[in-house]
Structure formats: structure tokens, C-alpha cells
Amino acid sequence: MKRVFILKGLDCPNCSAKIEKEVGALPGVESSVVNLMQQTLTVQSEKSADATLAEQVETIVHSHEPDVEVSEKTEPAVTKVYLLKGLDCPNCSAKIEKEVGELGGVASSTVNLMNQTLTVQAGTSVAASLLDTVTTIVHSHEPDVEVSEKQLEATAPVKKDEKAAVYNDEDKKRTIRLAVGAVVYAIGMALTVYQKEQVLEYAAQAESYSNHPIAKSILATYGKPIDQKQFSGFEEISGHGISVMVQGKKVLAGNSKLMESEKIAYAACDAAGTKFYVAADGSYVGCILIADEVKPDSKCAIAELKKIGVEKTVMLTGDDERIGKSVADELGLDAYYAQLLPDQKVEKLEMLDKQKRQGSKLAFVGDGINDAPVLARADVGIAMGGLGSDAAIEAADVVLMTDEPSKLVEAIDVAKATKRIVMQNIVIALGIKSVFLVLGALGMAGMWEAVFGDVGVTIIAVLNAMRILKK
Template sequence: MAGCEEHFLMSVSTIGAFVIGEYPEAVAVMLFYQVGEFFQSLAVKRSRKSISDLMDIRPDSATVRRNGELITISPENVSIGEIIIVKPGEKIPLDGVVLDGDSMLDTRALTGESVPRSVHKGDEALSGCMNQTGVLMIKTTKAFGESTASKIIDLVENASSRKAPTENFITTFARYYTPVVVILAAFLAILPPIILGGGWTEWIRRGFVFLVVSCPCALVISIPLTFFGGIGAASKRGVLVKGSNYLEALNNVSVIVFDKTGTLTKGVFNVTDILPANGFSKEQVLEYAAEAESFSNHPIAKSILAAYEKEIDQSVISDYKEISGYGISVMAGEKKVFAGNTKLMDTECIEYTTCEKAGTKVYLAVDGQYAGCILITDEVKPDSKKAISDLKHIGVEKTVMLTGDDEKIGKSVAEELQLDKYYAQLLPDQKVEKVELLDSKKRPGSKLAFVGDGINDAPVLARADVGIAMGGLGSDAAIEAADVVLMTDEPSKLVDAIEVAKATKQIVMQNIVIALGIKSVFLILGALGIAGMWEAVFGDVGVTIIAVLNAMRILKK
């Protein structure tokens, strides 16, 4: 639409210049217009290069072992469960698990990190990573279109369809702008000779000057280009933004709410103490807890099973029930076992002794009798504290943590990271309520962002103005659930995302001020007869080139 309006205004101005005998100026209009088109095309290519570089993470071929032979085929023709061979210097074409081999993988294209990651037998190998040192034999676990590299590319390609409010405003502005400009130019060319008298040629020339200067291409081209470049710049830092609307929203975030486990902390739990009660031994408490947690995929369950270190006969486990926000109930042989938090103990009317130590506690009851407590601790991520400090430095007004852990753990982590506020002992639905409360109290016009793992936080991610999933590398759930995906588990990536968003918005505002400011001056000069067609061409094409070159700066962020 913008292109049609731009061509229309330029064509009318050129024809008009020929009609009134201003042949050099008519040629100049189209000549400099083509120069402007060249710079626009160059800028678009440069901006798209950041995306096309991302396309390179998806290789065109895969070496597959079939019937004892190695054949090279398109990755699209590789089935789940087939064996692929990846040599040093080659990119992994599909997600899979390493069956044999050891190597270092360059994950820079996915995460923005330059430090290679080692992989060994049994490790996950993600498409898009460059194999550096050893030959890897990989069993594919996903089809080509469902692999990590394909999902990331699809996400970035589709990002341009979600427009920022500023983009939508400019598009709407341009739609009404052109007919208004044509009417004003016609008035300028017709009314003064009728009212004031004098030559028609001079006023017609001023009308055409008005048309040339008024062309909105500087805004219509440079603003979407800036947002597109911003999304590309973020992707190079390992941050996937699903649309320019979310990029603009990040610029206005005043409150950031974090889930604790796996976001600010490592989410890697270790059993640090067992406190038996009522005649139970430590070994019995751990055994009953391991049996209760044997079907759970929760990180706490995994830590208990790791501490138990023995095989569990799951044939004796029955009537397994996982109670969200409370814990687990199960029949272990003839014993009824409850494992969970104090809320579960209260619900089942079990008398227990409260553990005063800091850490996550799993309380255990067997046949209605309190058996003891298992203490589990998590560790704060190394860059969490710096990330919180940097967020405050770049203008985030409030940082909040939500956790299902008890008050002592919540307070300990919040104080260590110097968070503004924390809420502990929350059930999943209570986290949504807290986000709604914080959202109602935030500064008018600002945004609230929620940061979680993208797996267990879907309702909260959906409720926030900007849902941010951390650790998206290899996580389909994270990529699907969030508006912004941080490809690594580093909270500092959030700082990168907001910095890119702020730089993008700054360039957008600069271009709006530059374009409208210069054009306003030339419109007045043209109407007064001071500026001719040559100056008008600069007022349009020159301003467009300046705006486009300014927009390209975001690619260096």
C-alpha cells in the first residue's frame, strides 16, 4: 500500500514537472527516487541477512545409515529413529540422542554463546549445532520440520506478521495521509491564483513540490525495517522475539515477575538431610519417599530417587495420585504413603513436626503416622544477582519472585538477589492471582513481564503482558508457550532482550522526529516558493536515506 502511494505521488510530480516545462527537475525527481530505492533495497537485504544467517543452521543434507550403508539424503526424508552420522565441521540436521562418539558442539547459532558444549553417549544433540571435534552417531528423535532449528526459523520468519503499535499507527497514518496531501497540493496550486491573482505556473510548481516533500516513504519503510532488524539483532544474542509488538512491549516493561525454580535457581536439587520421626529410620524415610516419587518427573522427585540409588519395584506401587500444589499419595505394598508439603499433611489431618531449616521440605506420612522430613536444597544461578542488578539499572522499576517453596526459602533467595518483593507457598492458581494483583498496581501505560520455564507456567505466561520462557534450547513447550524465548538458562539474556528493545524504540523515535521535522520545514519553504523541486527531492529521498541508514544501526547491537 505504502509503495503504491509513494509511486503515485512521485509519478504525479514528475508528469507535472514535464507539463510545466521543468524538464531537469522532472528527471531529478525520478533519478533521486531511484537512488533512494537502491538504499532501501540495500537496507532490507542487510536486515534480512541476520535472518538468512539463521537459515544456515538448517543443513541441506543428512548422512543416514540404511541397510548397513551410508547414504546422503535430504533431512526432510529422514524418519524418526533412524541413525545419522555427523562429521566434524558439519551441522546436526535433526534433533536426536548420541548413540556413539564424543565431541564439542558450537551452539552459537542457537544461543548466541561462543563457548562450545561437550556431548557424549546418551546426551541430547540438537539440530543447528555445529559438530567440531569428533564423529557422532545420532539416533533421531524428531522429524526435520519438528526439530529445534526448523522451529526457531519458523518462529523468526513469522515474527514480521505481528506488528508493533507504532507500525500499525504509521500504516494507518499513511493510508489517510496520501489523499489529504493530494487535496492540499491541489488547493495550493488552484486557490492562490484565483484569490490572489498571478501566474498559474508558479503555484502549480509549488503544488508539485508539496507532493514530493509529502511522500511518507521515510516513515513507512524505515520503521518496519527497524523492528525487523531488532528481531534479527535479538536472535543473534540467543533471544527469540515472536513479533515486533512484543519487542515494543519489552521497551515499556516496568515490572518483571520471576518464577524461582529453574529461572533464578538452577533447579538441580540435592537431598541434604533426612529428619526421621516416630521410630522410623533415615533409610526407611528415604525408601518410602522414593517409592512415592517413583512415577513423578518433578525435579524434587528426581533428587530423592538419585539419593536412594536403588532400583524400585514399581509392581508394588498402586493407586498413584499427584495432587497439584500439595504432593503425592500412593499405595506402596500394603502401606498408604503421603509425600508432600505441610498443606498435604494438614489436609490429611496428620500431626507433624515443622522443620525449621532452610530448604525445600518433603514431609512423609505412612499409614496416617508422620514418618519424617527430607530436606532438599537448590542453588541460585551464578548470574542471577547481576541480572537483577542490571535490570534495575536499565529502568525496570520492580522485580518480584513467585515460589511454591516455604517462606524461609523465598526470603533467603529474595534477600540474596536483592529482589523488591517475593511471594512464597503459592499454588499454581495463586501465582496467576499474584500476577493479576501486580499488574493492577503497575504504572499506567507500562507492561508486566513474567519469566518462567515455559513448561509449568503456561497460565501465568499467558496472563502477563509479555510471557518470557527461559531455557528454550531443546524445549518445544517453551517455544510454544511464550512471547519471548531465551534460548539459554541465563537470566542475563533478559537484559540483552530489553537493551535491544530499547535501542530499537530509540531509533524508531529518532526516525519519526527526523522525518517529520525536516519534511515540515521543506513543506513550509515549498509553499512559500523558497524551496524548488531539487530541495523537495532531498526533503523526500534524502530524508528516506537518512532514516534507512539510521535504522540499519540496530543490526550492530
């Protein structure tokens, strides 16, 4: 079960590492990750550890940082209804209800045998992948039962102005090409009466505090000044999106998980691209589809990385499955994992770390605030400096000052050349000094030989090191 604790006031990297290690060593705890930027501790634990976990976490945190306020972040509950077609066994129903209810992250589980349904209340992160687990449990008791998720119907709001056009086919096809390398499509919903400009305005207002590439794309498209004095209650919900109060209206902007967690009835967009859903005052406003363009030198960079000895290239992305597969195929990546939250990226990185060959290193390249925990966890964290967030740059070991992926190949080439020169200088220095040490012991070396053995070696080493300037 995943639990998130807010550590308000935590600002010590050294203490964070100790807290993460000590909590991770508690009985029943599978993983522990501290996000210093967001001041959170994410713990994955067995159900047996739940009862005393909060108290143990607070004790460990206060042993290192007594002034830090520790509280548990409650995840919004989502209702999922599953159709169990063919279920007619009361005994099996009771077992299914009990086993599903005991799953981590599940608040309640109720089987209605008459309607052949299973209603589950669970956290958003658990609910997203619950169908497969429910199917397995049901089939362990009733193999012939058909399990499917029931789509909850939304009621359309009353239109106040029948003349207000939503989006016609021409609007849906129109694209706006941005300087930051993205294409944005505005998509409407037949249930609403919002104009395209208003969808974009709400999105721009919500993203005005962010320096994420998607935020910059939306703000560049909006192209108007934004008065942030009108806003309050800004909250960045990790892995979901943003919530902000705009002139008394609560504006939500983010992915489908945010809409589900806030119980917003929305029209899912099936087009390939990053979906950015917008809602205001509990009503769905529209969706902005952002299709990232692959940087021109990305494919070449991946090919060059393999040439210089990189064994495996893997993409970890929060985008949907279709985007992930499309980009991975285009770039020739060995594997990809899509629809990942920040903590899930860390889990995948740890999985890859266990699979790596002994003696090899695992590097991660990222630029967003959600990449910071992964950059810190990798053997070598590399941040893209041009569009990279401050959190990503701070967590990284290496920062590329432009957003050209090909610079990564150059960085590795320079690093290898630097290591070769360092080793050469060590061998030269030790070799020459050893020779003159022996000659001096035998009485065959005078003052000038000693000077050469000291100053001469320094000059040779400096001249040799200057070769790196040609790189």
C-alpha cells in the same frame, strides 16, 4: 469462597479465555482462572453465588465446548481446634459459632463452652489461614478471650525393630550437592523406623513422572533406574504434591499441606529450606529438605534490571517465609510473597497489575508448571527454557534458552534496540518516499529517482536492521 471445577477434555485456548471471561462476569464472582494444562477452572466467589454457580459454569462451558465433562473438585476437609481461654458467655458462643460457620470454605463450626474450644471443619486452603479470622470474630464479641490453635497430638506407631536406626546427628548434617544447584538433606522422625535410603526411594518413585527441578534433584540423588510399570494411579495435586500407588502402597510426597489434607501425623521440619514430606500407606516416612542455591548471576541480574529502568522487582514463591525472606534480602528485591499456591500467585500478580504505573508493563519470569497461569496472565510472560516445564514454555511470550537470569537483561536490551531500529526504518522509509512523492508530483523526479525511492529505501532499511546482529 474458592471452588475448583474440572473441565475434562478442554483443549481449546480460545474457548478457555471466553469461559474464564464469562464466568468472571457472573454476579457474585470475584475472580475466574482457567488452567488449560490441568483442565481446571478456579472460581473465587461470594457465598450468595454458591447455590447456582455449578449450573451456570456448566452452561457456559457447554456453550463453547459441548463435549467437555464438567465436575467440581472437592477439597479435602481439615479439622482445626482453637482454644478460647476465658470464654464464658453462652450468647457470645452461639454468635461465634454461627459467624465462623458462615465463612467461605468452612463446612462446620462447633463451640464447646465447657472445654472452651472451637472445632472447625474446613478446606485445606482455608484452614491454613483461619486463625486470624477466628481471632477477629471472637474478639468482636469477647475482647478478653485468648485465642490459640490447639496442636492435635499424634500417636507413635509401634517399632518392629529397635535396632533399625532412624537418623543420627551425623546423618542430619550430611549434605549431597547436586548438579542442578540444590543441596538435599535427609531428615528422619523419631516415631519411624525408616532408613534414609528408603525415604529417598519413596520420594524418587513418586517424582519419577515429574520434570520439576525438585524432582530432578531427588532423582539425581537417588541415582538408580526406576521401573514405572510397578506404579499406578499417579496424580499431581496442584500446590500440594504427588500421590501414586507403588506395588499396592499409596505413596504421598509433597509439602505440609498434603500431609494435613491426607491427615498424616508428621513431624514438622523447622530448618530453612523447601520441605518435601514423604508418607506411605498412611504413615509418615520422613522429610527431605531441599535448599536452593541462588544462581551466581542472579544478584547482578537484579541490579542490572534496575539500571535499565525496571521500577520494582517482586518474588512470588511457594517456598516458606524464611526462604522467601532470605532470598529476597540476598538479591535485593523490593518485595516478596511466600507460601503461595498457583491460584494465589495469579491473585498477587493481579494485585501488582493494579498497582503499576499507567503505561508500564508487568513481566513475570517462571519455569514450573505452577507458573503457567501467571505467565499467561502477565503482560509479558518469560519462561526459563533450560529447566522450564512444557506448560510454562507454552504459556510464555518469551523463552530464554538458558537458565541464566542475566540473559533477561540481554533480552530486554535486544528488544529495545530492535524497537529503535524498527522506528528508524519507518521514519527513513516514510521520509524518503514522501520526498520523492512530492518531487514526482512536481515533475522533478524521473524513473531512476523512483527506483531509488523504492529499491534504495529497502536496501537502506535492511542494512540498518543488520546492526541488531551485533547485539
